Amino acid sequence: MALTKEEMMEMYQRMLLIREFEDSVANVFSQGQIPGFVHLYVGEEAVAVGVCSNLSDQDYIASTHRGHGHGIARGASVDKMMAEIFGKIDGYCKGKGGSMHIADVELGFLGANGIVGAGLPLAAGAAFANKYLNNNGVAVCFFGDAASNRATFHEALNLSSIWKLPVVFVCENNMYGISMSQERHQNITDVADRATAYGIPGLTVDGNDLMAVYEASSEAVKRARAGEGPTLIECKTYRHRGHFEGDACVYRSEDELNQWKKKCPIKRFAARLLEMGLAGQDELDKINEQVKEQIKSALEFARQSPLPDITELTKDVYCD
Amino acid sequence: MLEMTYSQAINAALREEMRRDGTVYILGEDVGVFGGCFGVTVGLIDEFGAQRVMDTPISETAIMGSAVGAAAAGLRPVPEIMFVDFMAVCLDEFFNQAAKMRYMFGGKARVPVTLRTVCGAGVGAAAQHSQSLEAWFTHMPGVKVVMPSTPADAKGLLAASIRDDNPVIFIEHKVLYGLSGPVPEGEYTIPLGKADIKRPGGDVTVVATSMMLHKALAAAQTLAGEGIEAEVIDPRTLSPLDKDTILESVAKTGRLVVVHEAVKTGGFGGEIAAIVAEEGFDYLDAPIKRVGAPFTPVPFSPPLEAAYIPDENKIIAAVKELL
Ligand SMILES: Cc1ncc(C[n+]2csc(CCOP(=O)(O)OP(=O)(O)O)c2C)c(N)n1
Numbered sequence: 224m225a226l227t228k229e230e231m232m233e234m235y236q237r238m239l240l241i242r243e244f245e246d247s248v249a250n251v252f253s254q255g256q257i258p259g260f261v262h263l264y265v266g267e268e269a270v271a272v273g274v275c276s277n278l279s280d281q282d283y284i285a286s287t288h289r290g291h292g293h294g295i296a297r298g299a300s301v302d303k304m305m306a307e308i309f310g311k312i313d314g315y316c317k318g319k320g321g322s323m324h325i326a327d328v329e330l331g332f333l334g335a336n337g338i339v340g341a342g343l344p345l346a347a348g349a350a351f352a353n354k355y356l357n358n359n360g361v362a363v364c365f366f367g368d369a370a371s372n373r374a375t376f377h378e379a380l381n382l383s384s385i386w387k388l389p390v391v392f393v394c395e396n397n398m399y400g401i402s403m404s405q406e407r408h409q410n411i412t413d414v415a416d417r418a419t420a421y422g423i424p425g426l427t428v429d430g431n432d433l434m435a436v437y438e439a440s441s442e443a444v445k446r447a448r449a450g451e452g453p454t455l456i457e458c459k460t461y462r463h464r465g466h467f468e469g470d471a472c473v474y475r476s477e478d479e480l481n482q483w484k485k486k487c488p489i490k491r492f493a494a495r496l497l498e499m500g501l502a503g504q505d506e507l508d509k510i511n512e513q514v515k516e517q518i519k520s521a522l523e524f525a526r527q528s529p530l531p532d533i534t535e536l537t538k539d540v541y542c543d
Numbered sequence: 544m545l546e547m548t549y550s551q552a553i554n555a556a557l558r559e560e561m562r563r564d565g566t567v568y569i570l571g572e573d574v575g576v577f578g579g580c581f582g583v584t585v586g587l588i589d590e591f592g593a594q595r596v597m598d599t600p601i602s603e604t605a606i607m608g609s610a611v612g613a614a615a616a617g618l619r620p621v622p623e624i625m626f627v628d629f630m631a632v633c634l635d636e637f638f639n640q641a642a643k644m645r646y647m648f649g650g651k652a653r654v655p656v657t658l659r660t661v662c663g664a665g666v667g668a669a670a671q672h673s674q675s676l677e678a679w680f681t682h683m684p685g686v687k688v689v690m691p692s693t694p695a696d697a698k699g700l701l702a703a704s705i706r707d708d709n710p711v712i713f714i715e716h717k718v719l720y721g722l723s724g725p726v727p728e729g730e731y732t733i734p735l736g737k738a739d740i741k742r743p744g745g746d747v748t749v750v751a752t753s754m755m756l757h758k759a760l761a762a763a764q765t766l767a768g769e770g771i772e773a774e775v776i777d778p779r780t781l782s783p784l785d786k787d788t789i790l791e792s793v794a795k796t797g798r799l800v801v802v803h804e805a806v807k808t809g810g811f812g813g814e815i816a817a818i819v820a821e822e823g824f825d826y827l828d829a830p831i832k833r834v835g836a837p838f839t840p841v842p843f844s845p846p847l848e849a850a851y852i853p854d855e856n857k858i859i860a861a862v863k864e865l866l
Contacts, residue, residue, distance in 0.1 A: 258666070258843075258845055259666065259668055260668060310843055310847075319840075320669060321667065323668075323669055336671075337628070337670070337672055338632065338671055369600065372601050373601055373602060373604075374604050401580070402577035408600040409600065531842075531844050531847055533847065536842060540838065
């Protein structure tokens, strides 16, 4: 299962693309150019990219309120994502969903979600559909450490286990649910331990190590495709930004943040690429520039796109 | 009178009730150290400690369910559900447990839970964080439904809700948190089930709730400039509803417009209209008008969201259709 250089470079590019996308959203949000709430994925890029690099066309992902990274890792257009965040008609949801609800069912992206923990049973359902349709597809659900305290987590894992569904549950343990640190919201250190209660494999990996995430999810996806049922993977990581843009982060220390910034998954993977001799610094710099250009043009696309016409207000409530 | 924001008024009511009664405690997501997602519970943990201002995991079922159990066992919990939309994930605890317990137990239980939550559009929060779901709760016997529109009402009604022995859902509006207004000094309560005439007038009765009260007052101001005097009534509690104040007003004006931010279809405006049609038909000189949101989820994009929320112009137009 050795990855080719091209595949690894593409994974690097995806992580950078997420980082640049998020940094730009933070910037335009602070300038008051976009409404609503935004929850950024900076620092967690290795999880989305490591997992989604194992997926193919017939597969599904379900995401969270922090969904930009998952969308980009799944291959969504940054133009349409940015336009959605700006509330424009060319956005993925015609501007009706915004940051928290970006989705593209055709792409196998069942949506970011405003309801914490809502994605787990949805992913179980998509996995069930794939099994029913016998198309070899799997479903992946991303969710947070804090979401693992919701009833949906427990019910979805149990159901998927007894039905042997082709689903992978990916816990992004960034150690906080808004202001609640993991030690305050649950009495376990590893969310993966909960797998035992449902009779499925559970493992904990370093969520800032792209290859570790890739390999663990590759195994889990294989298991799922082989009809062996669900896996719970916990990725230990950290969000560099506040819970939402504008969060004063009174609940965590600057020192803690700086420690984690040193463990940046992108820098770490870049170092690995250099070390393995797969790329030179100039090559990495070039990717960086390309990514910056791509996001600049996404911003341009979003700004140019018109706002939706008022007649859109009552459209799409039902199928025609 | 003191000048306070809606948010500060709610904070003051919580503080005073907690000082007065040691069985009152707060629980919810990020209500302690963080001070609440909208800053409403800020500082309370400093005064009352983590035992009475409890940060919970993301477990709405357990927040609601444990509050109901604790209430039946002698405490006065004030749980917070961050957005009313999230009530959808703990409805059994509210509808089938809290609302039914006293009746099913033959009148032998008290469930003094005051559930605080937040409704409303207007901040680009989109379809899962902007709903006005009060009609769900008014359809449920055993529950009281409170929707304050001003800082003074918010304070007095919350104190009354906490002292009430029944389950109460206290629905705040996120756009109102920053609104300032006069608030009486010291402790006071406003009885649940008592409407307030926010502006007297003889030509038309406008009943408006929560954020819409302010739009209705602005509309009344504009109408007054054209010689039309609207009487603007805020029911303040939807269940129990003070239908007498509404019927008396319609007896005087002969015309009724009901305004709420919730989707018009199946909204509480239908209930008010039906009561007046049943019990005050003879007073009416014109059909009853309802102003509410269109039958669609709340959109994200600013122009769509603005078109979604009923505004002054729609209220003025409704009034004029009756005259
Ligand atoms: C059912 C529900 N409860 C509460 C919230 C409010 N809320 C949004 S995100 C969040 C924290 C989620 O933490 P976690 O699952 O760990 O994900 P993270 O934000 O760390 O990525 C909360 C409490 C919500 N959106 N839905």
